[in-house]
Amino acid sequence: MTIITEERRLAILIALLAASVFMTYYFNTVVMLGTVFSHFFYIPIILTALWWKKRSIPVALFLGGLVIASSFLYNRPDILTLNDYARVMTFVVIAFVVASLSEQLKGREREVVEQRDLVQRYLDVAGVLFVVINADHTIRLVNRHGCELLGYREEELIGKNWFEIVVPEASRKARQEIFDAAIAGGASLSGRRENPVVTRSGEELILAWQDTVLAGDGDRPAAMIGSGVDITDRIRAEEALREAHGEANLYLDIMAHDINNANAVALGYSDLLAGELEGERQREMVRKLRGSIDRSIDIIQNVSTIRRLRSAEPSTRPVDLDAVIRAEIAHHPDARIVYEGEPVRVTADDLLPEVFTNLIGNSIKFGEPGVEVRVRVEEGDGVVEVTVEDTGPGVPDAVKAGLFTRFRRGTSARSGKGLGLYITRMLVERYGGRIRVEDRIPGYPERGAAFRFTLPRCGRPWEPRPATARS
Structure with a gap:
């Protein structure tokens, strides 16, 4: 859009006023048509109102005065009627109205410009690449960080084909097809994607990309707004x-x-x-x-x-808890172990036996000679509570809180490195349960410990397992 300078506007106004004076003389002395020429006066009045707002009122008064003065100057006061005075008032009213409308439009324009500049500042300080891509693949807008990331100046990107200048050739065609389908369907692609881009220096970066369709006139998709965060270093580090x-x-x-x-x-x-x-x-x-x-x-x-615990997410399934406990008891044929339980399924995985290996094994290993171990299973509301208690030396109150912490030792001279109970807690929590240690007889920690933990009960109905020899 061509911008008219202040000097050129002033020259146009002077020319129009000079033409108005000439037309006043010409129509009154040559054509003899009275005030028909005054319709031309609306042009300088409206232009002055648009350019200088209320400064157009003096121009309207000048041209109105020219209409009235022409009747006296050319000795025809008989044609000076109420209509002439009304025409003068019309000049002033039009100047005032157009000036007011122009002032309102200028105010709205300033607000739009301020909002645009504010949005541009937000985009420029954002630590992500932000771009608006038109339906014809050309770049409409790109923020400062995007220019810095890609290594271009803004004017080198605006109006250029996004896919030809930024997208790697190997994925260009596929990305164009995805873009065109999104524009045609008016539906943005959900979620974040990893999209590669090529900088001016030829370096390939990986961006975590999100976009949305921008509607134009008639709500028809007109462009795509996209934002990308450089995750190249993170991907390489991973x-x-x-x-x-x-x-x-x-x-x-x-x-x-x-x-x-x-x-x-x-x-x-x-x-x-x-x-x-x-x-x-x-x-x-x-x-x-x-x-x-x-x-x-x-x-x-x-x-x-x-x-195994750290390497993958748990893949739980129904597990026969009764079979797991009996299998562990069978590993200690010489120990005094009492089992109080019945067939029940819990949600766990193949590592569940480690829980009983650690708890029953510790009770036997660190208990006094002739220690008795009791395993009890009780069904609750959606959970199964398991208790492994022994008649050994117990766990002092000062040790209970940190007993399941990594490498926490007990107080006995025969205590281990603490990994077993740490692993037990990890496994129980992996299955969604909780574990704690209490006194076998409340208030008498020296008379044995009771380890209690919960496991989620499997919602499937119980199916008896094939008969096998039990220990």
Whole structure:
């Protein structure tokens, strides 16, 4: 749009006023048509009102005065009627009305410009790329961060084809088809997507992209508003982390495999050595050696369990709790274990046996000679509560709060490294339950501990499992 300068406007007004004076003279002395020429006066009045608002009123008074003065100057006062005075008043009214409307329009225009500038400032300070792409693929608007991210100046992007200048060639056609389908259907693509873009230097960046369709006249889709956050560094860091994680797991697998092989060999030799030795002292040393090997095996097992817990989301399914408990009891044929339960299904996974391995194993391992372990299962409202209690030395009150914390030891000289109970808590919470430790007899912590935890009961009806030998 061509902008008329102030000097040019003034020159046009002077020319129109001069033409008005000439027409006054010409129509009164040559054509002899009276005030017909005065219709021309509306042009300078309206233009002055549009350009300078209420400054048009003096112009209207000047031209009105010219109409009245022409009758006296050319000796025809007989034709000066009420209509002439009304015409003068019309000039003034039109000047005032047009000036008022022009002032209102200018005010609205200023508001629109201020809002536009404010929005532009918001877009410029935003830490994301923001772009408006027309239906013909050309760029209508791009913010400052977008220009900096892509390496272009704003004027180098406005009006250019977005897909040809920004989108990588490998994905250009597919992205154009998606864009055209969204514009044609008037429906934005839901969710965030990872879209690559190419900078001016040829570097490919990955943006977390979102867009929405912008409606034009008649609510017809006219453009697409898109925003993108540069996540290239995050994607690369995640890839590097996955590679490092895979490499670390490889090393752990190798170490676990080799250590377990070494432990198996050491156990075999310790059994042979125990058969060869005769003195009680020597046999006690072999038992301690075997105990150390067993602890090494437990550590490897705990590390493997934690890896499985951390590596993937739980895939729960109905699990026969009765079978899990009986299988664990069968591993301790010499222990005094009382089981009070009945067939019930819970929602868990293949790691559920680890819970009972740790709780029953700890009760036997750290209890006094002749310790008795009792396992009780009770069904509640949507949950199953399991209690594993023993008659061992118990857990002091000062230790209870942090007992399930990683590497928290008990107070007994025979206490372990604390990983077992930490894993137990992780597993129970993984299934949606809670675990706590209490006194077997309330108020007497030294007379045994009671570990209580809940598991979500499976909503499916009970189906008896095939009959098998139970321990």
